[in-house]
Amino acid sequence: MLIAPLPDNEERRLARLDGLSVLDTLPQQAFDDISALAQAICGTPIALITLIDRDRQWFKSRIGVDLTETPREVAFCSHAILHPDEPMVIGDTLKDQRFSDNPLVSGPTQVRFYAGAPIVTDDGFALGSVCVIDQQPRELSAVQLDALRRLSALVATLLEHEKARKQESARTAEAVSRQHEELSAMAVAGLDLLVYVDRNCIHQHVNDTFLEYWACTREQVIGRSLQELVGEQVFKDVIQSKFECALAGQTSHYHRVTRFPGRGLRHVQVALIPARNSQGAITGVVLRAQDVHEIRRREARLRETVSLLEQKTLQQERFIHMLSHDLREPINAINNFSNLLESDHQADLPDVGRQYLGFVRSGGARMGALLDDLLRFIQLDKHAMTTERVDLHSVMAQVQADVAPALTSSNGQLEVLRLPFVQGDAALLYNLLRNLVANGLQFARSGVPAHVRVRAERQAGFDLIHVEDNGIGIAPEHQEAVFDMLKRLHLRRAHPGSGLGLPIARRIASLHGGYLTLKSAPGEGSRFTLRLPLAHGIPNESPV
Template identity: 25%
Template sequence: MDSSPVHLPEIQRLSALDSYQIFDTEAEAEFDELASLASTICNVPIALITFIDSERQSFKSHHGTDMTENKRELSFCTHTIASSEEIMIVADARLDKRFADNPVVTGPAQIAFYAGVPLINEDGFALGTICIFDQQPHTITQVQISALKTLAKQVIDKLELRRKIRQLEKTNQDLLNSNVLIQKFASMAAHDIKNPLSNILLSSQALKIRHEKQQYEGCLKLIDLSISSTHGLLNLVNEMLEYSKSPSSLLANKQHFSLSSLIKKITGMLLIPKGIKITFSEEKQELYMSLIALDQIILNLVNNAIRYNDKEEGFVDIRFKQDETYYNLEIEDNGIGIAEENFEKIFLPNITLGQTDRSNNKGTGIGLSIVKDLVSALNGSISVKSTPGTGTTFFVAIKK
């Protein structure tokens, strides 16, 4: 028995086969009917619709046999998909050196006749075959050959239609997800704009009041905070405008950036109360992902850690590590904490726990809901560990 021939663009062919999601699927009436029709038209007992991967031949339809698969190296159809011919006919396999010692021929099945038409997709890749078998030497007419080719085209048409429907459904779902996310992102961004605006307002008021005091040492710091917050606000507005033009850019526009630089920019936009210390490693960590998405995730988590810290000596510790698959971020504080029964509730939209922040204001229930949506959109996960009165740690894992 000859070894199976190698189909040259095999990687591309297998990729094309995967795109149809048809290999190793259950029998379906619309394919079974085509196999039955092939058997009837050609007056043979066995007809198959098969697909071939790197090792096996799977029978999508099997008329006249209970077999559902075969080893690729024993498959007649492997030769068919490797051939440039429109149909491969083996009148008597017992006399063909390629198949004479094949177990399908010499074993209980005692196959003698074979004819197969390759199932060639619109890109020119042979995915499998529609084929017929008989235990007796056989011939088929030109009319029967034409009928087999027509049936093969019908199989491919069904596959292409299904694939296009799946692609359309995915496109529609992506569009729906983008529309939902843009609405939530707009709410979150508007919420986040308050922070730099508040910083600008407070620092400007303080500068105005203290301007009369000569040699006031804090003026330069307040001016720097005002400038930093203004730049942060302008950048956020520019990102929002860009995102409004193309919602998919929030996640699709990936770039290389330094995590420590991003954290410095974020903390520079926040008005950090006296007594609150933010710590993070300044070790250079290069990430490749959506910068604006991670910006919003960290900004919201750090801002919440500051707002809901009731300690005279408070801290927010930002930790980062990565492995081959994930970026892992931890944000720990020693604030008011969250009761365990509320761990899932805090990520729901418009849900607040009735807690007040350092300025005695209540939250809106927007921030953490959007953070969870962003993390999920990045193929990641977020969880929380907390003890009331002691502090909270958020764990974010984002797939690379």
């Protein structure tokens, strides 16, 4: 395992991170929403917002993991921050010498894919990353990587905003402690532009941020009415009703776009908060205006990214429609008419004609089967999963009934040992296990009856379902390739099939929050292992 070197500016970077006062803070919805967006856009089970401290990697937000931090020496993000200008993408960790023996890769977490966009401050310090993780190798599109970069920039903005908010809150609290008791509410409402007006809408106090935005002095504001500052029409249309609610004891809010003389056009979120004296009487209103312009701008960019992804989804829908309708019709015609030709006119055909007809029928059947598998694979992401308690013994009974003809014709054997109850989609798990069993029967050694065994064990928070066979096996250099779409290692006449069974099985495992691995050797058979997270609410004694 290669431990990432320290950045050249490490001490200043750590000082910058400490200055944000974000480490070990409570979860916040805004950061969790960004993690959820990263997970949804990249389609991975895990998404994190990480910050690299002196000896640890701490998670400001996390989806898909229970840990709150890891040692810095094993953190992928320790490498990512070394190149602040670009995301770091590890398509397959086992093929990267920096990470192939990393405990996060070789241990129970089984990390196989990582992509992280560094969180970089305005003055160039890389503090951590917005990253996504999967237990299977994969790639991200240019659109997904761009979205990840945008999300990391949004995190950097939020961190700076939180720092400014805390500083302004502290400054306001100190000022309020020296002011008249009517200003006590300002200590609570210390965000961005702060204004205290009395019951007659006359400005009694403003903070420095307010003066900066409005490009004026206190003497130009104090004693003037709110109507004079914002204009009679704006006051009447936007503020007056909310001001009256605040005087009645109810906090109210509004959003508007304002042109500030000192900052230009800005989106602001304004809260009107009742200000009370020590006896509890409402003496005026505190207006707290939070500048959300950058957040709105980045939200607009994210909406553009989501729109592009939606367009891609529509293109996929059109492709699925073409497969299921436009291609299905000519394939059905080929199969139907070749069957009629064989049943009604085979005797009239010469030997070469019957041979050619056989080629047409077998080709049409293969095209139909390939189309079925291709549709099944594409539509997996659209499948509405029903998560329920699934008895894998019952699922395997269905599989055994389905492959019974193949067992009889090959004199093969399917052995099912004790299996657990799991949480998942029974139909998808049936599809996965049937693919693995059929694969074991199909690739039997010549002259050796096929023997497929299905067993289970529990290990490190996962139920492991092993499907083992005594077949021809797969060379190590080809083992990952069998999970690629339409990849075939053998001639079709020797081993028929579409080449989609194993990619479908692996995708189903991913949809369940698990993953599918292969261990094999030529001439010694293969073992496929489905790792499923332990089901919540199912007793420990019920599985294996």
